[in-house]
Amino acid sequence: xxxxxxxxxxxxxxxxxxxxxYTTPLEAxxxxxxxxxxxxxxxxxxxxxxxxIAPESDIAVFSMLGYDVHAEYPGRGVIEAVGLDLDFRSGDxxxxxxxxTVDESNKIVDRRVGRDLSEEEARSLAQALNERVKLSGAxxxxxxxxxxxxxxxxxxxxxxxxxxxxxTDPAYExxxxxxxxxxxxxxxxxxEAEPLEDTRAAKLAAELVNEFTRQALKxxxxxxxxxxxxxxxxxxxxxxxLRDAGNELPSIKPLYDRFKMRFAALTxxxxxxxxxxxxxxxSFEAGGLRDYAAKAKKALELLTRYGGVYVHxxxxxxxxxxxxxxxxxxxxxxxxxxxxxxxxxxxDLDQVVVAISADHSTPCNLRSHSADPVPLxxxxxxxxxxxxxxxxxxxxxxxxxxxxxxxxxxxxxxxxLPR
Ligand code: ZN
Ligand code: ZN
Numbered sequence: 138x139x140x141x142x143x144x145x146x147x148x149x150x151x152x153x154x155x156x157x158x159y160t161t162p163l164e165a166x167x168x169x170x171x172x173x174x175x176x177x178x179x180x181x182x183x184x185x186x187x188x189x190i191a192p193e194s195d196i197a198v199f200s201m202l203g204y205d206v207h208a209e210y211p212g213r214g215v216i217e218a219v220g221l222d223l224d225f226r227s228g229d230x231x232x233x234x235x236x237x238t239v240d241e242s243n244k245i246v247d248r249r250v251g252r253d254l255s256e257e258e259a260r261s262l263a264q265a266l267n268e269r270v271k272l273s274g275a276x277x278x279x280x281x282x283x284x285x286x287x288x289x290x291x292x293x294x295x296x297x298x299x300x301x302x303x304x305t306d307p308a309y310e311x312x313x314x315x316x317x318x319x320x321x322x323x324x325x326x327x328x329e330a331e332p333l334e335d336t337r338a339a340k341l342a343a344e345l346v347n348e349f350t351r352q353a354l355k356x357x358x359x360x361x362x363x364x365x366x367x368x369x370x371x372x373x374x375x376x377x378x379l380r381d382a383g384n385e386l387p388s389i390k391p392l393y394d395r396f397k398m399r400f401a402a403l404t405x406x407x408x409x410x411x412x413x414x415x416x417x418x419x420s421f422e423a424g425g426l427r428d429y430a431a432k433a434k435k436a437l438e439l440l441t442r443y444g445g446v447y448v449h450x451x452x453x454x455x456x457x458x459x460x461x462x463x464x465x466x467x468x469x470x471x472x473x474x475x476x477x478x479x480x481x482x483x484x485d486l487d488q489v490v491v492a493i494s495a496d497h498s499t500p501c502n503l504r505s506h507s508a509d510p511v512p513l514x515x516x517x518x519x520x521x522x523x524x525x526x527x528x529x530x531x532x533x534x535x536x537x538x539x540x541x542x543x544x545x546x547x548x549x550x551x552x553x554l555p556r
Contacts, residue, residue: 139518139554140489141398141445142436142480143547145201146472147194148454150498150511150530154462162453162465162501163512163529170477171514174491175528178516181538182530183546184508185497191508195408196315197496198449200543202416204389211415212300212314212383213408217288220411221280225290225386228297230342232382233316234279234287235306236262236374237327243354243376245325248308249285250374256281258362262374263287265360270352275345279377282407289379291345298345298384299338303331305350306378316381318505327376338384346379353377391417396551398444403436409449418447426451429472433479440489449496450476457499465501486517492550493528510540520553 149163157165184190185197186206195216200206214231225231236254238247254262263281270277277291291298300314307324309316311333330346332339354376357363363373392400394417402413403421413420421439424431432448439446450472456464484491495511512533526532534540541549 138488139398139444140440141550141554142440142448142484142489142491143445143550144448144450144491144493145198146453146493146495147449147451148457148497148499148506149469149495150500150509151457151465152500152502152509154501156462157466161530162462162469164527164531166466166469166473168469168473168477168528170473170481171493171528173481174477174493174516175514175532176525177486177522178514179520179523179538180526180528180533180536181513182510182533182536182540183494183513183543184510184540185495185543187542189508191318191506192497193316193318193506194454194496195412197543198409198412199416201494201496201546202392202412202447203395203544203547204416205544206315207313209387209389210314211385211387213316213381214288214300215383215386216411216415217282217408218290218411219386219414220407220409221282221288223278223280223288223290227385230291230298230300230345230382230384232289232346232379234289235378236285236287237376237378238372238374239327239354239376243327245307245327245376245378247372248306248378251372252284253371254285254374258366258374259285259287261362262357262360265356266353266377269356270349272345272348277349285374287377289349291342291349293341296341297338298342299332299334299336300342300382300384301333301339302343302346302382303333304328304380305330305346306380309380311381314383327378330379342382342384346382350377350379387415389415392445393417396445400445400447401439401443403432403439403446403448405449405451413447419443427468427471429475430479433476437479437483454499457501458504460501460504462501484517488555490518490520490550490553491516492546494546513538513541513546515550515553518553518555
């Protein structure tokens with residue numbers, strides 16, 4: 138029995154907060170179970186993608202699984218298309234989409250339609266787009282995923298499209314294939330996509346994306362779903378923002394080839410499922426986003442069948458974006474009480490190495506992801522223990538693992554597997 142459990146807490150890293158008496162949510166939270174794991178393990182800090190980079194979750198997870206995001210990351214659009222099991226072949230264009238709200242002058246009023254678009258409403262808007270938008274010489278599928286999120290896949294039969302085009306979503310920039318949230322003030326207008334290389338494939342891709350964007354505005358404007366929403370005082374989902382185009386399925390080494398063990402992933406969102414699939418993990422779900430007890434049960438069950446189990450726990454990121462330090466502390470306590478307590482009772486640390494870290498920090502006072510390093514704790518197997526301290530930003534800085542970059546983390550965890 139040589140097993141590995143790798144748990145990433147979404148956005149758990151933070152900074153000292155005045156509302157918590159100048160401690161971080163991890164420091165302020167009551168976490169007896171995490172503390173017990175930390176006392177028995179070794180600690181360190183991780184820069185999820187690299188120093189100075191504030192990553193999006195998908196890119197960060199890709200890196201924390203040991204991949205080189207600059208060379209191997211295929212772009213968010215492709216990841217999401219794969220996560221939704223869409224028919225996507227190399228040469229197709231896959232783009233991440235958001236339903237959004239614009240006013241008469243196409244000024245963006247809300248990037249996420251007030252975050253309250255129901256599944257049924259989104260599905261109905263997506264269906265209208267699929268039926269009524271016509272792209273010349275191309276076919277497409279627009280598939281709604283969760284909330285305001287969707288994916289657009291465009292295909293031109295017999296011709297390749299290039300993913301090297303700029304975003305129509307003004308809140309995100311492209312740096313190579315990486316989507317990076319823009320800092321500070323951003324233009325409030327939907328942008329035109331532009332080719333980022335001088336090829337027919339990129340020009341054609343940009344034209345098709347712009348044509349789709351224009352027609353979508355017309356189709357969505359007076360859609361019954363939106364008329365109803367306006368009547369109820371809600372924002373209409375009357376525009377589509379597109380970003381992070383990609384056109385290639387990556388050929389990367391699956392986790393099995395690197396570690397000679399089969400991996401399972403326990404995740405919630407299509408984008409996480411996409412990362413799992415591309416890295417060769419079998420995907421599973423359990424309970425709702427914050428049903429940590431159900432996730433602990435599932436993780437334990439998966440550990441009996443797989444050598445490696447990767448668990449992505451949502452929860453701490455959202456209060457971070459909302460600037461809600463107390464809420465974040467509470468989520469951490471919930472995770473400790475319902476996830477780690479079960480784990481502690483049911484895991485044999487002689488056989489299983491447990492690693493706990495985060496995909497990035499989401500400091501409450503920034504309300505966005507930051508480049509701050511995140512704590513890493515490795516317990517069990519041959520890991521041994523260092524100074525007894527807690528799983529917090531400050532304590533892990535003193536740990537014996539020192540500071541790592543995300544790409545090195547999983548390999549380090551693996552090196553502690555029992556013989
Ligand atoms: Zn995240
Ligand atoms: Zn976030």
